[in-house]
Amino acid sequence: xxxxxxxxxxxxxxxxxxxxxxxxxxxxxxxxxxxxxxxxxxxxxxxxxxxxxxxxxxxxxxxxxxxxxxxxxxxxxxxxxxxxxxxxxxxxxxxxxxxxxxxxxxxxxxxxxxxxxxxxxxxxxxxxxxxxxxxxxxxxxxxxxxxxxxxxxxxxxxxxxxxxxxxxxxxxxxxxxxxxxxxxxxxxxxxxxxxxxxxxxxxxxxxxxxxxxxxxxxxxxxxxxxxxxxxxxxxxxxxxxxxxxxxxxxxxxxxxxxxxxxxxxxxxxxxxxxxxxxxxxxxxxxxxxxxxxxxxxxxxxxxxxxxxxxxxxxxxxxxxxxxxxxxxxxxxxxxxxxxxxx
Amino acid sequence: xxxxxxxxxxxxxxxxxxxxxxxxxxxxxxxxxxxxxxxxxxxxxxxxxxxxxxxxxxxxxxxxxxxxxxxxxxxxxxxxxxxxxxxxxxxxxxxxxxxxxxxxxxxxxxxxxxxxxxxxxxxxxxxxxxxxxxxxxxxxxxxxxxxxxxxxxxxxxxxxxxxxxxxxxxxxxxxxxxxxxxxxxxxxxxxxxxxxxxxxxxxxxxxxxxxxxxxxxxxxxxxxxxxxxxxxxxxxxxxxxxxxxxxxxxxxxxxxxxxxxxxxxxxxxxxxxxxxxxxxxxxxxxxxxxxxxxxxxxxxxxxxxxxxxxxxxxxxxxxxxxxxxxxxxxxxxxxxxxxxxx
DNA sequence: TTGTAAGCGTTATCAC
DNA sequence: GTGATAACGCTTACAA
Numbered sequence: 001x002x003x004x005x006x007x008x009x010x011x012x013x014x015x016x017x018x019x020x021x022x023x024x025x026x027x028x029x030x031x032x033x034x035x036x037x038x039x040x041x042x043x044x045x046x047x048x049x050x051x052x053x054x055x056x057x058x059x060x061x062x063x064x065x066x067x068x069x070x071x072x073x074x075x076x077x078x079x080x081x082x083x084x085x086x087x088x089x090x091x092x093x094x095x096x097x098x099x100x101x102x103x104x105x106x107x108x109x110x111x112x113x114x115x116x117x118x119x120x121x122x123x124x125x126x127x128x129x130x131x132x133x134x135x136x137x138x139x140x141x142x143x144x145x146x147x148x149x150x151x152x153x154x155x156x157x158x159x160x161x162x163x164x165x166x167x168x169x170x171x172x173x174x175x176x177x178x179x180x181x182x183x184x185x186x187x188x189x190x191x192x193x194x195x196x197x198x199x200x201x202x203x204x205x206x207x208x209x210x211x212x213x214x215x216x217x218x219x220x221x222x223x224x225x226x227x228x229x230x231x232x233x234x235x236x237x238x239x240x241x242x243x244x245x246x247x248x249x250x251x252x253x254x255x256x257x258x259x260x261x262x263x264x265x266x267x268x269x270x271x272x273x274x275x276x277x278x279x280x281x282x283x284x285x286x287x288x289x290x291x292x293x294x295x296x297x298x299x300x301x302x303x304x305x306x307x308x309x310x311x312x313x314x315x316x317x318x319x320x321x322x323x324x325x326x327x328x329x330x331x332x333x334x335x336x337x338x339x340x341x342x
Numbered sequence: 343x344x345x346x347x348x349x350x351x352x353x354x355x356x357x358x359x360x361x362x363x364x365x366x367x368x369x370x371x372x373x374x375x376x377x378x379x380x381x382x383x384x385x386x387x388x389x390x391x392x393x394x395x396x397x398x399x400x401x402x403x404x405x406x407x408x409x410x411x412x413x414x415x416x417x418x419x420x421x422x423x424x425x426x427x428x429x430x431x432x433x434x435x436x437x438x439x440x441x442x443x444x445x446x447x448x449x450x451x452x453x454x455x456x457x458x459x460x461x462x463x464x465x466x467x468x469x470x471x472x473x474x475x476x477x478x479x480x481x482x483x484x485x486x487x488x489x490x491x492x493x494x495x496x497x498x499x500x501x502x503x504x505x506x507x508x509x510x511x512x513x514x515x516x517x518x519x520x521x522x523x524x525x526x527x528x529x530x531x532x533x534x535x536x537x538x539x540x541x542x543x544x545x546x547x548x549x550x551x552x553x554x555x556x557x558x559x560x561x562x563x564x565x566x567x568x569x570x571x572x573x574x575x576x577x578x579x580x581x582x583x584x585x586x587x588x589x590x591x592x593x594x595x596x597x598x599x600x601x602x603x604x605x606x607x608x609x610x611x612x613x614x615x616x617x618x619x620x621x622x623x624x625x626x627x628x629x630x631x632x633x634x635x636x637x638x639x640x641x642x643x644x645x646x647x648x649x650x651x652x653x654x655x656x657x658x659x660x661x662x663x664x665x666x667x668x669x670x671x672x673x674x675x676x677x678x679x680x681x682x683x684x
Numbered sequence: 685t686t687g688t689a690a691g692c693g694t695t696a697t698c699a700c
Numbered sequence: 701g702t703g704a705t706a707a708c709g710c711t712t713a714c715a716a
Contacts, residue, residue, distance in 0.1 A: 013492070015709055026687050031711065041685060056491060061468040062407045063709030066692045070711095071404060081433050084426065091423050094450065103469065105445055108436065126403040127445065149398060150355070234635050267635040293576050293609040295637055357693055368703050373695065383701060405693030408708045412695095 014057045022051045034059065065128060074131045074316060075124040077107045077117065079200060083232075085286055085305055086135065089157060092309020093133060100317060105129065111200055111231075114140035125150055131316040137161040137168055138201040153319035157312045158305075159202050160331055167319065169312040169330040173202045176301050176334035177209025180255045180283045183299070183336055185217055189253035189281055193224040195240050196257040197232040203257045206285060210255050224251060232257075237264025245274065253281035253342070259288040262298055266341065270295045281342040296340035304332045356399045364393045376401065407470065416473045416658060417466040419449045419459065421542060425574075427628055427647055428477065431499060434651020435475060442659060447471065453542055453573075456482035467492055473658040479503040479510060480543040495661035499654045500647075501544050502673055509661065511654040511672040515544045518643050518676035519551025522597045522625045525641070525678055527559050531595035531623055535566040537582050538599040539574040545599045548627060552597050566593060574599075579606025587616065595623040595684070601630040604640055608683065612637045623684040638682035646674045 020027040025044060033040040033048040040048070051057070065071040076093060078086040090106065097104055105127055107120045121143055124132070132147065132154045139156075147154050156168035184192050192214055196207045207227060214220035226244065230236055237260060244251055256262040262284030269276050276282055276296055284291060284300035291298040311330050319325050362369040367386060375382040375390040382390070393399070407413040418435060420428040432448065439446055447469055449462045463485055466474070474489065474496045481498075489496050498510040526534050534556055538549045549569060556562035568586065572578055579602060586593055598604040604626030611618050618624055618638055626633060626642035633640040653672050661667050 013709090017709080027709085028688085028711075029686060032686085035711090039685075044685085058464060058467045058492070060408075060470060060709055062404055062413060062470050063692090064711075065404045066402075066408050066694085067709075067711040069692075081429055081436070082426075084424075087423050087429055094423070101465075103447055103465075106448065122400060123443075123445075125400045128402060128404050150400070234632055238635070263632065264635065267637070270637060290576055290605065290632065293580070293606065295609070295612060355693090359693080369693085370695075370704085371702060374702085377695090381701075386701085402693050405708090406695075408710085409693075409695040411708075 013060070014055045016057070016059070019048065019051050019055055019057050022055060023047045069128070071128045071130055072101065073103045073105055073127060073129050074133065074313075074320075075105045075107060075121075075127070075129040076133045077109055077120060077124070078135045079109050079111045081106070081108055084288060085303075088305040089135075089309040089312075092306035092311075093313040094309075095306075096310050096313035096317065102130075102317075109135070111198060114138075114143070118142050118146070121146055125152070131155070131320045133157055133312055133316060136200070136202055137163075137166065151323070153316060153323060155312045155316045155319070157308055159205070160329070164329075165327055167315055167327040167329065169308050169315060169332065171303060171308075171332055171334045172209075173205035174209035174212075176285070176303070177206035177211075177255075177257070178213045179209075179334065179336050180206075180285070180301055181210035181213035183338070184253045184255060184281060184283060184342065185213065185219065187253075187281065187342055190219050191221065191224065191248070191250045191252045192219065193226060193244055193248070193251050193254040194257075195237075195244070195254055195261060196227045197230050197236055197261060198258070199227055199229050206257045224248060232260050234260050234264035234267065237261035238268035239264070241265035241268050241280075242272075245280070251280070253283070255283045255285075257285050259284040259286045259291050259298065259300055262300065262341075263288070263290060263294055266294045266296070266298060277340065277342050283342050287337055291337075292339065294341075299339045299342035300337050301334050302337045303334045307332055355402070356397045358399070358401070361390065361393050361397060361399050364397060365389045411470070413470045413472055414443065415445050415447055415469060415471050416475065416655075416662075417447045417449060417463075417469070417471040418475045419451055419462060419466070420477045421451050421453045423448070423450055426630060427645075430647040431477075431651040431654075434648035434653075435655040436651075437648075438652050438655035438659065444472075444659075451477070453540060456480075456485070460484050460488070463488055467494070473497070473662045475499055475654055475658060478542070478544055479505075479508065493665070495658060495665060497654045497658045497661070499650055501547070502671070506671075507669055509657055509669040509671065511650050511657060511674065513645060513650075513674055513676045514551075515547035516551035516554075518627070518645070519548035519553075519597075519599070520555045521551075521676065521678050522548075522627070522643055523552035523555035525680070526595045526597060526623060526625060526684065527555065527561065529595075529623065529684055532561050533563065533566065533590070533592045533594045534561065535568060535586055535590070535593050535596040536599075537579075537586070537596055537603060538569045539572050539578055539603060540600070541569055541571050548599045566590060574602050576602050576606035576609065579603035580610035581606070583607035583610050583622075584614075587622070593622070595625070597625045597627075599627050601626040601628045601633050601640065601642055604642065604683075605630070605632060605636055608636045608638070608640060619682065619684050625684055629679055633679075634681065636683075641681045641684035642679050643676050644679045645676045649674055 016027045016030045020030045137156045137159045158170045160172040287300045287302040358369045362372045479498045479501045500512045502514040629642045629644040
């Protein structure tokens, strides 16, 4: 069959067998020399190393994966790549994988429905990943079943759950939203708006957590609970704060479930003479790097995104090494960063 | 050998042979039904489709890649994931690959030396990618040779080159820098600073392009040409503009080779009573989404990052389909977006 | 410490 | 239109 890219000037890839022949040993010895050097005698090992270099041998992970049922690849499913939040999670994951010589296949779910995530997961299963990192804990039953059927270890990221049978690394979005609500109440605000975009399960929980706190204090006003499905952005934040102030004069604070919305609001306020925090207090979510520099610097909820990526990758690798391990949950928390906007 | 993850409750993965047995045809017929449905008779095809669904068959790309020497994977090598610029390039690439059922392996070179890029490339070659997308055109000879040895088509992104033997999709960083310089000269500035961080070959060219224009006009001052190796960020921009104004009173304009530096400068100026653009004109590079909203909105050079990603992926796929194709170069240009900061 | 044989799940080739 | 057979390059199991 020789599945070569049958072109005129094709040069066969150097294989383990080529190296073995060159050294005068069998292929399996080369295989061992590369994977477990200590199981091969020193002189042979050295000749193999030298021959690999000289012949420009690059091992085939494809063949290795097929033979060993270990692809040294994990799949990472995130909602978006253009949202810096997930990019930082991925950066954390990469730190861990690089050290272990694992590669990462990134899948973008695009904030779509659960069916889309199922399709994406099936696509990724074709690559036989050794493990999967998922965003959030709201996967469909089908996704859970598929992971079981293919016995692929999974770790959920960026949220928390009561379930003891699934591993996750994240924080409680509900609690984090509550922190924002409590802070605004404590600073004397009584007409607090909640503004969210995107409306994935996590941003919804961030809003609900805040709402519950306001409600318990008797200061919740449904008219100030504004949730739009559009994707989160600076212009949207500017637009929403403008509308909010026009329609609700009494409003004296806003909690945005994403920093970019808050940035847009701050920019609009500074350009339109709305004093922050005197007239309007603003709180964001996620603590983007620009949030320390906006006019004025933004009070926000810091989330440990890189660390979530790192810990999730570590936990996943542990489960790959030993599939018998019980599920683990790691809550890394979220905390208020108080700056001048509130 | 049976390379199974030998655990107690292991369930063998459903294979093509299982589907074939179920339907009562040979494996190769199943293979054909999935890849070229029209080459299989309709009744058989339907029974195969049905059996695949019923048995939960997920094809193995690993086996497919080994047998066909087509991994349906491409490698994308970029300097950083936390820099939004490259994330947008990746987003563009993904658009094209998704439609063609290709996956992407992302490698981060980390702005390191060329040796690091060589090591990274070798790692990626282990996965036998069908093609490679590289950032910039300054790869070492070794990288070029490796790509040739493994006959992997490559397309360079985000810069331009005179060489006719390499494919690239990007723009001239030199010309883009010149645009910034010319604009500042045309608006009457005579003491123009050039400020760059990171100092990869592309940002260096962006500076040099500006410098050459200033020099030709007789308004280049080496003391105002400030290039630091640190990575580009908002705080760094704030720090550098402060230093600049303190040490060079006459300076009346700054060209930053990255928007985040410019953002930092604008934030610092607005917080310290430096009038932009009256006292100091500011020009950035890349047109980040926040640049339309800074105080004041930032004049910058827009670069077509998503489109570069898309076109580069298209070009690469064309070269994968037909390796005989001659190299192509696509210059997508960069243009000035004039806003209130200049 | 090293080797032999078999097979991972698919596709190329050639035959029918 | 369909099938038998032999790879693809490597690793597991077992033997020496």
